[in-house]
Amino acid sequence: MLIIPCPDCGARDYTEFRYGGDANRSRPAHGGGSREDWHDHVFVFDNPKGPHREYWQHVLGCREWLLVERDTASNTVIAVHRARDREMAR
Amino acid sequence: MLRPMSDSYSALALARHAITRSPWPAAWRKAEPRKGYDVVIVGGGGHGLATAYYLAANHGIRNVAVLERGYVGSGNVGRNTTLVRSNYQTDGNTQFFEFSLKLWEGLSHALNYNVMLSQRGQVVLAHGPGQLDSLARKGNTMLLNGIEAELLDRAQLMRLLPYLDYSPRARFPLYGGLLQRRAGTVRHDAVAWGYARAADRLGVDIIENCDVTGFVTEGGRVTGVRTSRGEISAGRTAISVAGHSSEVARLAGLRLPVESHLLQAFVTEPVKPLVDHVISFGAELFYISQSDRGGLVFGGHIDGFNSYTQRGQFPKVQTVAECAVALMPAISRLRILRHWGGIQDMTPDGSPFIGRTPVDNLYLNAGWCYQGFKATPATGWCFAHTLAQGEEHPLIRCFSLDRFHHGDGLDEYGLGNWTWKQ
Numbered sequence: 264m265l266i267i268p269c270p271d272c273g274a275r276d277y278t279e280f281r282y283g284g285d286a287n288r289s290r291p292a293h294g295g296g297s298r299e300d301w302h303d304h305v306f307v308f309d310n311p312k313g314p315h316r317e318y319w320q321h322v323l324g325c326r327e328w329l330l331v332e333r334d335t336a337s338n339t340v341i342a343v344h345r346a347r348d349r350e351m352a353r
Numbered sequence: 354m355l356r357p358m359s360d361s362y363s364a365l366a367l368a369r370h371a372i373t374r375s376p377w378p379a380a381w382r383k384a385e386p387r388k389g390y391d392v393v394i395v396g397g398g399g400h401g402l403a404t405a406y407y408l409a410a411n412h413g414i415r416n417v418a419v420l421e422r423g424y425v426g427s428g429n430v431g432r433n434t435t436l437v438r439s440n441y442q443t444d445g446n447t448q449f450f451e452f453s454l455k456l457w458e459g460l461s462h463a464l465n466y467n468v469m470l471s472q473r474g475q476v477v478l479a480h481g482p483g484q485l486d487s488l489a490r491k492g493n494t495m496l497l498n499g500i501e502a503e504l505l506d507r508a509q510l511m512r513l514l515p516y517l518d519y520s521p522r523a524r525f526p527l528y529g530g531l532l533q534r535r536a537g538t539v540r541h542d543a544v545a546w547g548y549a550r551a552a553d554r555l556g557v558d559i560i561e562n563c564d565v566t567g568f569v570t571e572g573g574r575v576t577g578v579r580t581s582r583g584e585i586s587a588g589r590t591a592i593s594v595a596g597h598s599s600e601v602a603r604l605a606g607l608r609l610p611v612e613s614h615l616l617q618a619f620v621t622e623p624v625k626p627l628v629d630h631v632i633s634f635g636a637e638l639f640y641i642s643q644s645d646r647g648g649l650v651f652g653g654h655i656d657g658f659n660s661y662t663q664r665g666q667f668p669k670v671q672t673v674a675e676c677a678v679a680l681m682p683a684i685s686r687l688r689i690l691r692h693w694g695g696i697q698d699m700t701p702d703g704s705p706f707i708g709r710t711p712v713d714n715l716y717l718n719a720g721w722c723y724q725g726f727k728a729t730p731a732t733g734w735c736f737a738h739t740l741a742q743g744e745e746h747p748l749i750r751c752f753s754l755d756r757f758h759h760g761d762g763l764d765e766y767g768l769g770n771w772t773w774k775q
């Protein structure tokens with residue numbers, strides 16, 4: 264079972280979370296970006312077999328959005344951060 | 354060239370082998386990679402093998418290799434729940450999957466291999482009047498395309514499938530269903546073995562334990578592949594690796610609208626004949642049928658986040674079991690004997706990509722989501738046509754890799770662009 268260590272609530276089953284997808288796909292600036300950029304943002308995935316940065320929201324816990332790094336070949340969680348800390352640090 | 358050819362399978366051959374007790378020859382040769390081929394197909398699943406067979410059988414292109422990193426049948430072709438049907442309602446899908454079902458109907462003869470097609474009929478259930486209306490619409494679309502379909506009301510459903518939960522306490526009340534009598538199941542391993550043997554008999558080299566690790570390019574064109582068993586040159590190269598599509602396409606510098614997700618399937622201990630049809634639940638993604646050995650075979654939804662682990666998450670086992678019992682309380686005490694997982698290549702609209710890629714000489718077949726097994730013959734047929742002619746077969750133009758650029762997504766279930774929600 265995939266278990267995600269939430270910085271607020273501790274280790275919890277993944278069923279307490281909502282999956283938010285690949286966190287590496289950055290949205291083009293509002294009003295900006297070519298059609299190609301938007302296409303890639305909406306439809307294209309890196310889909311690596313290995314480390315993957317992704318969003319999870321702890322809906323049945325603290326409701327915090329998390330940025331999780333997980334190895335897709337083993338489901339090992341490599342790192343977890345609050346998404347807002349990371350987004351602000353960008 | 355002299356090579357051991359496997360006998361044709363027939364009642365006569367069976368009798369001859371019984372009398373002479375001579376061993377049956379291997380169904381296909383263990384081919385060694387040669388220097389080069391007209392067409393190299395990466396991935397020896399159902400699709401890769403079918404493509405090789407139709408290249409040889411329909412187009413006379415026999416200088417073909419299928420490169421499989423594991424063994425034939427180790428991928429999704431040997432892991433699926435064997436359901437075949439053509440009850441689609443979106444233009445493009447309807448015609449393609451009906452073409453595929455027609456090919457299934459003649460496949461055992463074409464391949465001289467019994468693929469055990471069992472047209473036991475599939476019923477899709479409706480749990481409310483709105484859902485029954487939408488099934489009626491789907492049935493009408495099928496009829497307009499010359500595909501038989503029968504709408505069943507609750508009374509007809511009770512006669513056909515008396516063991517479902519019709520009680521007033523049923524969690525999801527049954528209003529009716531849509532029946533396609535020609536739908537059913539096919540023995541999945543036999544499909545892989547049958548196509549492998551038939552392709553081999555036409556001269557195709559099936560090379561197992563051959564991992565493709567890179568592409569050889571010359572001035573932007575793919576001219577061959579690098580493998581764990583050396584470099585092999587190719588006139589045209591085709592990628593058909595299901596769950597590993599993104600990983601292999603990346604070797605050619607391509608990023609795809611594909612994400613890999615895990616789907617589980619289950620089989621119970623064998624019981625006497627009970628479920629004569631394939632039944633699809635309407636309240637969740639859940640479907641059930643009974644194997645010839647008696648086990649109930651069923652599956653549900655993907656696990657919900659991308660993964661290459663091929664190992665399922667327990668909460669899905671629970672959801673699927675809950676669906677089974679909500680639909681058929683009688684099976685609540687059956688034990689699940691085995692469950693397993695496969696990596697599905699999911700796309701933003703639930704539909705696949707077949708055809709040319711932006712890289713010259715490189716062709717792609719990927720993104721089959723839940724529906725690649727039933728598509729196997731038609732994919733092989735149309736992909737072979739595309740590789741032979743250098744231009745897409747008309748039936749697969751709707752599956753182009755650039756369709757999202759033109760707003761032409763083929764979203765059969767209207768779920769939006771989330772791979773993990775398809």
Ligand SMILES: Cc1cc2nc3c(=O)[nH]c(=O)nc-3n(C[C@H](O)[C@H](O)[C@H](O)COP(=O)(O)OP(=O)(O)OC[C@H]3O[C@@H](n4cnc5c(N)ncnc54)[C@H](O)[C@@H]3O)c2cc1C
Pocket residue numbers: 395396397398399400401420421422423424426427428429430431432433434435436437563564565566593594595596597601616617618652693694695696697721722723724725726727728
């Ligand atoms: C549990 C489950 C149930 C399903 N049920 C159904 C169903 O009822 N009906 C239906 O229509 N579909 C179903 N599907 C989907 C269907 O099985 C797949 O879409 C289909 O089998 C994919 O095509 P394939 O047979 O060619 O794939 P595969 O058999 O997976 O073939 C791909 C092959 O490529 C090989 N490969 C990968 N990378 C490389 C490389 N680098 N070099 C060489 N070879 C490589 C793999 O080893 C593999 O053998 C199901 C899938 C799963 C997982």
Ligand SMILES: [Zn+2]
Pocket residue numbers: 269270271272273321324325326327
């Ligand atoms: Zn939390």
